[in-house]
Amino acid sequence: MVGMTSTPRPSNLDPEIAARLKRSPDGLLPAIAQQYDTGEVLMLGWMDDEALHRTLTTGRCTYWSRSRQEYWVKGDTSGHVQWVKSVALDCDADTVLVKVDQVGAACHTGDRTCFDADVLVADAPAPGQ
Template structure:
């Protein structure tokens, strides 16, 4: 494939498995929803189809968020980090982002880290 989409994909530093971490964020509230993995084809689909597609490392297949649950992620923007080895996908999340049914995969999973400014959790 050649063209503007391929040029954008070529800027990504995929790991030795051909994957890149994709952080999914609600576009308006900036809430971090989840992290998934993409290969070049999943990224191409995400950038050109308007819905987020991931590569499942466990099932070894593509999956599009919401195809079975109805909890879709509509793409609103995409950015590459400064090293090219992580992607931020801004979405309009419809329903829960996490497979457990919570809004975000980070709900209720606090690791109780010490606050670096001296506050206690």
């Protein structure tokens, strides 16, 4: 897709990895953080090439703040660190899955996950029931 590979900020990301990524027009990829041992989905953040590079090389999740237009490392201010266990691309190379060991809350609200507070459907019946 045209426009899906822009990189608005300089990066040290391995060029072979960068060439595979399919980014949004603003150069970002959604990054899903998942607890490595339980499979619990913790949060969704955004990464550009440099945030992905920092995540891969430091062992801590680094995200790009769309509102502040700056990098942030999960836990630097809250102490709720995400220790990286593995990083994978989805089949389309347009989403990153980061399996982490989450220390404390993942959500900025203080909840364990960003998906705790607003459940739209719980225990939905299987189709045909």
